[in-house]
Amino acid sequence: MHLRRIHHAAIICSDYQVSKRFYTESLGLRVVAEHYRAERRSYKLDLALPDGSQVELFSFPAPPPRPSRPEAQGLRHLAFEVDDVAACKAELEARGIAVEAIRTDEYTGRRFTFFADPDGLPLELYEAPPAASTR
Incomplete structure (x- = not known):
């Protein structure tokens, strides 16, 4: 096996519109594709960096919070x-x-x-x- 690079990182956000503005306007990531998945009541937004790597931004109804202590596992x-x-x-x-x-x-x-x-x-x-x- 030869892993070449990170292709994408996936992030589940609590407020899709706020996070979409942050990643596109504040960080300047380019929108590759945006899909609304009605059956899941979920958005999937593919954002690109100049080298081709991507951030996937997801929304889900009422996602549970993740523990966020500095040294939490994950x-x-x-x-x-x-x-x-x-x-x-x-x-x-x-x-x-x-x-x-x-x-x-x-x-x-x-x-x-x-x-x-x-x-x-x-x-x-x-x-x-x-x-x-x-x-």
């Missing part, structure tokens, strides 16, 4: 690679989104920070290595 956070963490942090803050202070990864020396989506899902901005930067 997916810890979703990280997006960016060229300039400080510039992205400033852009998010200008849109009214709270962003933690920028830290430096002790092993890679790369900068990163965290913020949250409308349901409190931890999202990370992680700076690309200089060779991968498009600056």
